Structures are given as structure tokens and as C-alpha cells.
Amino acid sequence: WMKRKDPTDELLESLFQATQSNEPNNKLNFKTYTTELATVSTLLPSLVDTTRMNLIVSGTLDEEFSLAVAKAILAYPKKAIIQFIVLPGMENNKELQKAIYYPISLLYTSPFYLPQNNSWVKNVDDIFRSNTYIKASPSVYKGFELPYYFASLFSKHGQIRTDDPTDQLFKPLNDYQFKPTRASGSNEKTVDYFENKKLYFLRRINGIPLSQ
DSSP states (O other): OEEOSOHHHHHHHHHHHHHHHHOGGGOOOOOOEEOOGGGHHHHHHHHOOTTSOEEEEEOOSOHHHHHHHHHHHHHSTTGGGEEEEEOTTGGGOTTTTSGGGTTSEEEEEESOOOOTTOHHHHHHHHHHHHHHSSOOOHHHHHHHHHHHHHHHHHHHHSSOOOOOGGGGGGOSSOOOOEEEEOOTTSOTTOOOEEEEOOOEEEEEETTEEEEO
């Protein structure tokens, strides 16, 4: 677990440690290393065990730090024995999306997944390309899928309900698990908002995300 000496990074690690405490049967043994941006490249080689697969987590929301870790992995001669986990959002970093970083085994979570061999994904991309002459971005799929899903729910129930298992028929692509979220100390019956708890664990190989 690599992080900066920063209050936000400390909070992220403490939240992860709390999750570990709630899952005693699946607890991970890991070491934490706190370092500065300038020393990432010199620290990382000393952490790698060349006799086994290594899992490195960038425990920060700071994109510059995560990118520095990615560059250090890219420069390591035996990068094939390293798997790199980044926090959500970092996979969309424009620098990290460049082909030069494809040799890195990048892992991350996302509530949205576009399987490359899915016929619906291909059809949407074909239609988009024929009209705009460019590849459809993930926003194109989200822009259709979410309004379609909620409009279908409203059309069926006259209100937005997410507790009917048969409503999964309305999903063109992604699975959803919308759960009520309540603010701390609020009335148990008061729902502040609904949040999609479904996450895909993705691994990017040669630039293509694959569900694990």
C-alpha cells in the first residue's frame, strides 16, 4: 500500500483497515509505505519480490502520485510480476490511457463495464460511428442506459422503484444494485438517496478492460 504523508491518504488507509476488520476471514496481509512524489521511482524496486506476483496499491486520490507509481512500474524490467491497483477514477487519467502504459497490469473497480464482445455495445458503436465518424465513448452508453432504465421503471410503476427483481429486464448492459443511503443520525425511515452498490472488478490488459 503506497501513499503520501497526507491527511486524505491517512483517512483512505484507515477506511480500508476498518473494512479489513469487518472481514476477518478475508483479511489481507499487506505493508504500508509512505513516500514523497520524488522518491517513488527509487522506492518501488526495493519493494518487489521477484519470486512471486506482487500487488501494489496506490492508496491516494492524487492522480500525480498514482501516475508516478505507474511510471516506476513501467520502468521496472520485470513488470509482468506486478499488478497495480488504483482507486476509482484514476483509470480515466488521460496520461494513463496512453498506449505506452498498456504493458502494466492495471486493476480497478467501476460501476460501469463495456464488454468488447457484447452485441449491443457493438451495435451502438456502429450507429455512433456512422453518424459522427468517431468511436462511442463510455458517456454515450451511460447517456442512453441510465435514462432508459429509470424511464422504464417510472413507466411500469408510476414511480421510481428498485426493489423488483424483474426490473432487471430494463438493463441494456450493466447490473444495478441500488440501495438506500441514510445520513448518520437521521430517522431510519428517511432515505437521503439511493446509491448503486454494484461494482465490477476490472483488469486492463493491452488497453482493454476485462471483468474479473
